[in-house]
Amino acid sequence: xxxxxxxxxxxxxxxxxxxxxxxxxxxxxxxxxxxxxxxxxxxxxxxxxxxxxxxxxxxxxxxxxxxxxxxxxxxxxxxxxxxxxxxxxxxxxxxxxxxxxxxxxxxxxxxxxxxxxxxxxxxxxxxxxxxxxxxxxxxxxxxxxxxxxxxxxxxxxxxxxxxxxxxxxxxxxxxxxxxxxxxxxxxxxxxxxxxxxxxxxxxxxxxxxxxxxxxxxxxxxxxxxxxxxxxxxxxxxxxxxxxxxxxxxxxxxxxxxxxxxxxxxxxxxxxxxxxxxxxxxxxxxxxxx
Amino acid sequence: xxxxxxxxxxxxxxxxxxxxxxxxxxxxxxxxxxxxxxxxxxxxxxxxxxxxxxxxxxxxxxxxxxxxxxxxxxxxxxxxxxxxxxxxxxxxxxxxxxxxxxxxxxxxxxxxxxxxxxxxxxxxxxxxxxxxxxxxxxxxxxxxxxxxxxxxxxxxxxxxxxxxxxxxxxxxxxxxxxxxxxxxxxxxxxxxxxxxxxxxxxxxxxxxxxxxxxxxxxxxxxxxxxxxxxxxxxxxxxxxxxxxxxxxxxxxxxxxxxxxxxxxxxxxxxxxxxxxxxxxxxxxxxxxx
Numbered sequence: 001x002x003x004x005x006x007x008x009x010x011x012x013x014x015x016x017x018x019x020x021x022x023x024x025x026x027x028x029x030x031x032x033x034x035x036x037x038x039x040x041x042x043x044x045x046x047x048x049x050x051x052x053x054x055x056x057x058x059x060x061x062x063x064x065x066x067x068x069x070x071x072x073x074x075x076x077x078x079x080x081x082x083x084x085x086x087x088x089x090x091x092x093x094x095x096x097x098x099x100x101x102x103x104x105x106x107x108x109x110x111x112x113x114x115x116x117x118x119x120x121x122x123x124x125x126x127x128x129x130x131x132x133x134x135x136x137x138x139x140x141x142x143x144x145x146x147x148x149x150x151x152x153x154x155x156x157x158x159x160x161x162x163x164x165x166x167x168x169x170x171x172x173x174x175x176x177x178x179x180x181x182x183x184x185x186x187x188x189x190x191x192x193x194x195x196x197x198x199x200x201x202x203x204x205x206x207x208x209x210x211x212x213x214x215x216x217x218x219x220x221x222x223x224x225x226x227x228x229x230x231x232x233x234x235x236x237x238x239x240x241x242x243x244x245x246x247x248x249x250x251x252x253x254x255x256x257x258x259x260x261x262x263x264x265x266x267x268x269x270x271x272x273x274x275x276x277x278x279x280x281x282x283x284x285x286x287x288x289x
Numbered sequence: 290x291x292x293x294x295x296x297x298x299x300x301x302x303x304x305x306x307x308x309x310x311x312x313x314x315x316x317x318x319x320x321x322x323x324x325x326x327x328x329x330x331x332x333x334x335x336x337x338x339x340x341x342x343x344x345x346x347x348x349x350x351x352x353x354x355x356x357x358x359x360x361x362x363x364x365x366x367x368x369x370x371x372x373x374x375x376x377x378x379x380x381x382x383x384x385x386x387x388x389x390x391x392x393x394x395x396x397x398x399x400x401x402x403x404x405x406x407x408x409x410x411x412x413x414x415x416x417x418x419x420x421x422x423x424x425x426x427x428x429x430x431x432x433x434x435x436x437x438x439x440x441x442x443x444x445x446x447x448x449x450x451x452x453x454x455x456x457x458x459x460x461x462x463x464x465x466x467x468x469x470x471x472x473x474x475x476x477x478x479x480x481x482x483x484x485x486x487x488x489x490x491x492x493x494x495x496x497x498x499x500x501x502x503x504x505x506x507x508x509x510x511x512x513x514x515x516x517x518x519x520x521x522x523x524x525x526x527x528x529x530x531x532x533x534x535x536x537x538x539x540x541x542x543x544x545x546x547x548x549x550x551x552x553x554x555x556x557x558x559x560x561x562x563x564x565x566x567x568x569x570x571x572x573x574x575x576x577x578x
Contacts, residue, residue, distance in 0.1 A: 017523045019526050021547065022547050023544065023546055023547075024543060024560040024563075025560060026556060033521045033522060033525075034520075035523045035524075036524045052501075158520065159498075159520030160522050179500070230449060231447065233322060233323055233468055234306045235324075237322055257311070257320065259308060271313040271314060274313075
């Protein structure tokens with residue numbers, strides 16, 4: 001565990017670009033917009049995917065992506081992770097020889113399969129997965145929401161970005177942001193994999209919607225609790241209930257809704273005493289989808 | 290042109306599902322969450338993709354997706370569009386025999402290509418495209434933002450959804466929503482294609498971020514103006530400037546920022562007299578990404 005949380009650096013010049021804008025009065029001004037840059041991820045000698053990312057923590061993104069895709073196994077020995085800025089590529093090397101040509105092909109093939117199969121493919125890797133019964137204190141949830149809403153972020157600096165936060169009890173461990181919908185959570189998965197950090201006693205917080213993919217990725221990381229300021233989709237709720245994940249959404253000030261895994265909730269806080277949302281936190285919810 | 294705008298139907302029972310939730314006080318309540326369901330799109334006998342969608346207007350979604358993918362050409366005669374609810378599939382038939390096996394394969398292949406190529410692929414279909422110089426009145430922009438924020442929507446009813454609106458002058462023509470990031474805009478593209486509506490004198494409004502893909506899809510639809518409550522990404526701005534599209538973001542109350550194509554702006558409104566945002570409109574911005 002790090003002594004200090006890993007936070008986004010809104011002042012990193014590589015993550016935003018100043019562009020000239022003209023406002024409603026015709027006044028010219030410079031604003032900062034977030035970068036989107038392609039990052040090509042290789043597993044050993046095989047080109048896997050090119051992700052659009054803001055570009056920080058490419059090693060975490062690559063390892064987390066491969067892990068969440070089931071291409072990098074927990075048993076795998078990672079012999080190297082190298083990032084080449086010139087060609088915008090990360091190579092993850094493993095002791096095990098890997099070849100996912102079939103899986104890469106199937107991406108196209110199964111993209112057109114029947115309902116049941118789609119659901120089956122989505123649930124791939126979740127069979128037999130059981131999440132620990134670790135309790136979740138509502139006092140921790142309130143403390144985390146308040147902490148996260150008041151931390152520095154690229155979102156507050158430039159907008160148009162998603163945030164995902166790995167938490168333990170009331171503590172923020174890692175806060176990642178990205179333009180790519182799932183890059184932020186993959187970066188956290190990569191950090192956990194490289195640090196050897198387990199998910200069983202953690203809480204994952206996202207600024208985005210609680211969709212089926214978010215629920216599945218959280219479960220694949222072994223994290224039993226997923227919380228968000230945003231809303232739910234039907235499949236997200238359905239899958240969370242199937243796999244016993246605690247799903248908490250619409251966390252705003254003292255309010256929240258639990259749609260799955262309520263058994264883990266320990267109501268040790270008086271909602272009436274929960275900290276109010278700071279102004280601007282509202283906008284945090286805008287990093288949705 | 291329809292006499293009345295086409296609007297989302299928040300009361301359509303197929304689009305949301307009632308689920309039981311428990312709030313911060315432990316009180317049980319039913320809330321509505323939006324559906325995500327797979328829809329498999331065929332072009333003639335070829336299976337193209339399965340999109341996750343709320344499921345309204347499958348014909349518009351299929352036609353718009355194929356058009357924006359460059360698989361359905363403007364010159365193509367559409368001989369039929371049939372939706373089968375049982376197997377959740379739409380088949381679009383054309384007089385021209387089609388085969389996009391290579392393109393479907395390439396989806397995987399090029400997913401791992403170099404920076405230049407990614408950009409090249411993204412710009413595919415935009416070469417030689419010129420958008421008309423149709424002026425945009427700021428009075429229309431203010432009227433549209435106010436109108437859209439006060440229209441009924443699934444977003445206000447259940448959240449976790451994106452909205453895209455096709456407008457002409459101060460009028461709303463078509464308002465589409467979807468869980469899928471690009472489904473809402475594809476549904477509008479499909480409606481335009483099937484109605485034979487041109488984009489040159491239209492304005493496209495989205496609740497989401499002004500990313501490179503949104504800018505490209507808008508240009509492919511021949512629409513010269515893209516507006517949003519949300520923010521910008523660097524590539525979105527870069528591409529809009531390259532193709533001469535007017536890009537307007539952060540539209541809130543009387544404020545907005547124009548980052549590209551300012552030449553089209555006709556400042557005929559006094560920003561100080563722009564309508565204030567109704568309460569709750571703020572949440573509209575939450576359908577981001």
